[in-house]
Structure formats: structure tokens, C-alpha cells
Amino acid sequence: MSIRDWPAEQRPREKLLNKGAASLTDAELLAIFLRTGVAGQSAVEMAQQLLQRFGSLRALLQADLQEFCQAHGLGSAKYAQLQAVLEMGRRHLTEELRREQxxxxxxxxxxxxxxxxxxxxxxxxxxxxxxxxxxxxxxxxxxxxxxxxxxxxxxxxxxxxxxxxxxxxxxxxxxxxxxxxxxxxxxxxxxxxxxxxxxxxxxxxxxxxxxxxxxxxxxxxxxx
Structure with missing residues (x-):
């Protein structure tokens, strides 16, 4: 079943908009980043499989380009997007710290x-x-x-x-x-x-x- 066919309250994107990002599981957050799945798998199912493969969300975020691209459905474009997201997070923390005592x-x-x-x-x-x-x-x-x-x-x-x-x-x-x-x-x-x-x-x-x-x-x- 496609994510589009899920009840609205179970779809990761709608759940985030209604309840906030903190309410999502690791797989749901990753699914929003992936946007689409692969043949026979929804984005959430693909995300769950990736988390099982790498062991944790943090391990996935730490993977180098070669290791990342070995996973089915991932490639250099997704790797570049993920690194950009991580760097934006770091820069956000930098700006937050500059505003703080x-x-x-x-x-x-x-x-x-x-x-x-x-x-x-x-x-x-x-x-x-x-x-x-x-x-x-x-x-x-x-x-x-x-x-x-x-x-x-x-x-x-x-x-x-x-x-x-x-x-x-x-x-x-x-x-x-x-x-x-x-x-x-x-x-x-x-x-x-x-x-x-x-x-x-x-x-x-x-x-x-x-x-x-x-x-x-x-x-x-x-x-x-």
C-alpha cells in the first residue's frame, strides 16, 4: 500500500505538520528525507530497512560515501543532500550559541x-x-x-x-x-x-x- 493510501494521521509528513518533528520515529523522519521509496517498498519501509542495515540513524548519518551508496536506493545525490542537512544543523547550533550567553x-x-x-x-x-x-x-x-x-x-x-x-x-x-x-x-x-x-x-x-x-x-x- 502506498503512503498516500494511509490514514492522514499516520503519514509522516502530515504527522510532522500536526504534531511536530519530535513525534516522529527515526524511520518516519528518514522517510520524509527520502521522499520516495523503491519498487515494492514505501519510503517508510525503505527507511526501516536502511536503519536495520546500518544499525541506527546515527550510524547511517556517519556513513562515508562508499558505504552509503552500497545501500539499495541510495546514491551520491542523496549523500550530498544528507551532508547538506547535517551541515545546516551544525550552523544552526553555531548561530544559537552566538546568540546565547x-x-x-x-x-x-x-x-x-x-x-x-x-x-x-x-x-x-x-x-x-x-x-x-x-x-x-x-x-x-x-x-x-x-x-x-x-x-x-x-x-x-x-x-x-x-x-x-x-x-x-x-x-x-x-x-x-x-x-x-x-x-x-x-x-x-x-x-x-x-x-x-x-x-x-x-x-x-x-x-x-x-x-x-x-x-x-x-x-x-x-x-x-
Whole structure:
């Protein structure tokens, strides 16, 4: 049976318009993105099959071009559309963070960092440069690889903060393992950064560790 023959309240598009996007299942959301199914399958049935193939919606969104195009009914055009949707989501979060008082809205910062860092396959150390009202000036990945006292250079962080005329800083890095628990090395580099930035009167507001679906604040643990 075609989706057009379903009762109106069961059609994904109508359901979204009447009840909001949050009311839809992963398969229904994906079906709206797909727009049409393939021979013998509605868009919802195709979406359900894709979610089974990849294991989850997030795994589908993380797939590279080759893996994505191996799925029946998908191709480079759909991949390009999906990447555009993801990037629009990231830019929306950026604009939201720029409107917020970032230090008084930790949820906005955490959502922003999850969007940028949780799916990275290697460790990325990033800086959020803030103005005097703690609004975002610029986001910048600064170091790649294992994050420890040898690979994160406080002098480079200070130089970058001065270049962006930042009044305050939030730093963050991801754990590709998916576990967001800070290590002893994370605590030590946080203290070194705090001391180095203080010399040029720039405040380190927080150091976030990003896992698969969790973000841990070192400030909340007393390290900033």
C-alpha cells in the first residue's frame, strides 16, 4: 500500500505538520528525507530497512560515501543532500550559541560540541573563542591526535586566543572510544592552560570532554 493510501494521521509528513518533528520515529523522519521509496517498498519501509542495515540513524548519518551508496536506493545525490542537512544543523547550533550567553547556557555549548566532535575518528582538541560577554567569536580545531601534555601546547592556545581577540576561552576534545570520563592528563593540561591564559588576562571558562552521547565539564569537577 502506498503512503498516500494511509490514514492522514499516520503519514509522516502530515504527522510532522500536526504534531511536530519530535513525534516522529527515526524511520518516519528518514522517510520524509527520502521522499520516495523503491519498487515494492514505501519510503517508510525503505527507511526501516536502511536503519536495520546500518544499525541506527546515527550510524547511517556517519556513513562515508562508499558505504552509503552500497545501500539499495541510495546514491551520491542523496549523500550530498544528507551532508547538506547535517551541515545546516551544525550552523544552526553555531548561530544559537552566538546568540546565547555561552557560560550561562552549558546545554547550548554541549549540543554544539556534540555536533562537531562526537563522530570524529581521532582525538580533536578545539577552542571556542569568546568575547567579554561570553558569546562565541570563533570555533577552531587546534590539535589532532592523542590529547596529553605533550601534544597540546599552551603557548599555541594563547597565541590563537590573542589572534581572535578573545576575552575568554572554552576548550574541548573528544574521546573516540565514546567514553567521556576525563583522564588525569586532561586534568593536568586544563591546569596548564588556565595558568598560561591567566598571564594574558584571558579566562579559561571550561574544558569539555566529548563522548558518544555525553559531554563532561571539568569546571563542574573543580578544574577551571
Amino acid at each position: 555561552s557560560f550561562t547556557s552549558p546545554d547550548a555549548v554541549k549540543n554544539y560540541l556534540l555536533a562537531h566532535l562526537r563522530d570524529q575518528q581521532r582525538e580533536v582538541f578545539a577552542c571556542l573563542y569568546l568575547d567579554s560577554q561570553h558569546r562565541l567569536i570563533h570555533y577552531e580545531p587546534l590539535f589532532l591526535g592523542s590529547i596529553d601534555s605533550a601534544s597540546v601546547h599552551p603557548r599555541e592556545v594563547v597565541k590563537a586566543a590573542l589572534r581572535h581577540n578573545a576575552a575568554a576561552l572554552i576548550v574541548a576534545h573528544n574521546h573516540p572510544s565514546g567514553i567521556a570520563e576525563p583522564s588525569r592528563a586532561d586534568e593536568l593540561i586544563t591546569q596548564r592552560l588556565k595558568e598560561a591564559l591567566a598571564l594574558v588576562e584571558i579566562r579559561l571558562l571550561d574544558h569539555f570532554v566529548v563522548g558518544a552521547g555525553q559531554v563532561v565539564s571539568l569546571a563542574e569537577r573543580g578544574f577551571c
